[in-house]
Amino acid sequence: MSRISDAPTSRAIPVGPWTHDALRSPQAWSYPLKEEAPVFDETGFNVTGREFLIEWGDRSVPHTAHVPYFSPEHGEGWTASQIRKVDIARWIFGIRGSFSFMAGPNPLIQSERDREMAAAEDAYAKLAEFDWLGLDFELAPEGTTVTGRKGLTRRRLKLMSELREVMAEVLGRKQGEVVPDPRVYATFVSRRIEVGGLRVCEACQIIFATRVNRPASVCRTCRRHPPRYRYFPLVEGGWHTGARLGPPAHRFVNGRAGQPRKAFYTAICSSCERHFESNDARRHLCRNCGGPAGRVRRRRGGSPLGRQLYRFAGEGAAVSVGIRRADGSQGTISSNVHGMIETDDAEIASQLEGNNALRRID
Ligand SMILES: [Zn+2]
Numbered sequence: 489m490s491r492i493s494d495a496p497t498s499r500a501i502p503v504g505p506w507t508h509d510a511l512r513s514p515q516a517w518s519y520p521l522k523e524e525a526p527v528f529d530e531t532g533f534n535v536t537g538r539e540f541l542i543e544w545g546d547r548s549v550p551h552t553a554h555v556p557y558f559s560p561e562h563g564e565g566w567t568a569s570q571i572r573k574v575d576i577a578r579w580i581f582g583i584r585g586s587f588s589f590m591a592g593p594n595p596l597i598q599s600e601r602d603r604e605m606a607a608a609e610d611a612y613a614k615l616a617e618f619d620w621l622g623l624d625f626e627l628a629p630e631g632t633t634v635t636g637r638k639g640l641t642r643r644r645l646k647l648m649s650e651l652r653e654v655m656a657e658v659l660g661r662k663q664g665e666v667v668p669d670p671r672v673y674a675t676f677v678s679r680r681i682e683v684g685g686l687r688v689c690e691a692c693q694i695i696f697a698t699r700v701n702r703p704a705s706v707c708r709t710c711r712r713h714p715p716r717y718r719y720f721p722l723v724e725g726g727w728h729t730g731a732r733l734g735p736p737a738h739r740f741v742n743g744r745a746g747q748p749r750k751a752f753y754t755a756i757c758s759s760c761e762r763h764f765e766s767n768d769a770r771r772h773l774c775r776n777c778g779g780p781a782g783r784v785r786r787r788r789g790g791s792p793l794g795r796q797l798y799r800f801a802g803e804g805a806a807v808s809v810g811i812r813r814a815d816g817s818q819g820t821i822s823s824n825v826h827g828m829i830e831t832d833d834a835e836i837a838s839q840l841e842g843n844n845a846l847r848r849i850d
C-alpha cells in the first residue's frame with residue numbers, strides 16, 4: 489500500500505541568476521523614457537504648471553533586457569536589471585572604481601577618479617548609442633536608402649568592437665577570479681557582445697577559458713559537480729524564498745579544480761513565520777522553533793519566541809558586535825553592565841557562535 493503525503497516536493501534547479509542561452513535571447517526589451525519632475529516653490533505652488541513630463545526615448549540611457557528567471561518566493565518571471573555608470577567603473581577598475589563618481593580626498597586621487605569616471609562615462613555612452621541605433625535600424629521608415637542602413641550598421645559594428653575591448657581587457661586580466669560585476673557581463677552578453685575564448689561560469693560566476701567555437705557555459709569544476717539548489721519553493725507550498733552560494737572556497741589549486749561551493753537557503757519558518765538561513769534544504773523550522781526547547785513549546789502552545797538565554801563574553805570590557813536580524817536587516821548587539829552579551833534568540837546566538845572575538849558561557 490502506498491502512502492499519500494501532502495508534503496511539498498523539492499525541485500533541483502541549477503545555481504545562477506541567468507544562463508548564456510537566456511541572455512542571448514531576451515524575452516523583451518524596454519526603452520528608457522525621458523522624465524522631468526515638476527518644480528515647486530517654497531509655498532508648494534507648482535511653478536511649471538504640470539505634472540511629470542514624460543517623453544519617448546532618453547537616448548543617453550541603454551535599454552533594459554528582460555531575462556526569464558524563477559524566484560522561489562514569487563514563481564516564474566523575469567529579471568530586468570539596468571546598469572549604471574558606476575557599475576561600469578567597477579567593472580573596469582574593480583572596487584576602486586566604486587568611488588570614481590565621488591569627490592576624492594586630495595588632488596592626486598581626484599584626478600585619478602576623474603580619469604576613471606571619464607572612461608566609465610565613455611563606455612556607458614557607447615552602450616546607449618549601440619542600443620538606440622539598433623532600434624533606429626528596426627524602426628527605419630520605408631524608403632530609407634541602402635546607404636543609410638549601411639551607415640547605421642557600420643557605426644554599430646564599430647561600437648560593438650570598442651565595447652568588446654572593454655570586456656576583453658577585464659576578462660583576460662581577471663581569469664580565474666569571480667567576475668567583478670555579473671550584471672555588466674549579462675548586459676554585454678544580452679547584446680551578443682562576447683569575447684571569444686573567455687566566459688563567466690553560469691553557476692559559480694568565475695571567469696574561465698573555453699574554446700572559441702561552441703564555448704562551454706560552466707567552468708570545469710561546475711561541469712563535473714554541478715552546484716544545484718534543492719528548492720522547496722514558498723510559491724509551491726514549501727519554505728524557501730531564496731538561496732545563495734557560500735564563500736568561494738572554489739579555486740583552481742595547482743591546476744586542479746577545487747570543490748563546488750555550498751548552497752545556503754533563506755526560508756520562512758513554518759512555525760513563527762520569521763526569516764532564517766540554513767545550509768540544510770529540508771530545514772523548515774528556525775533554530776528558535778526547531779531546537780529541543782522550541783519543540784516542547786510548540787507542543788504546549790507557548791510563545792513562539794525563544795526562552796533559553798544564550799550568553800557570550802568578549803575580549804574587552806565593552807563589546808558591540810554586528811548581527812543580522814530575522815527580517816534581513818543588519819544591526820548591532822552590545823554587552824550589558826557585566827560585560828556579557830545576552831540573547832534569547834537562537835538564530836542570533838548561532839551568529840555569535842561563529843564570531844571569533846566571543847566565547848559562549850554556559
Ligand atoms: Zn563554475
Ligand SMILES: [Zn+2]
Nearest residue numbers: 757760774777
Ligand atoms: Zn521559528
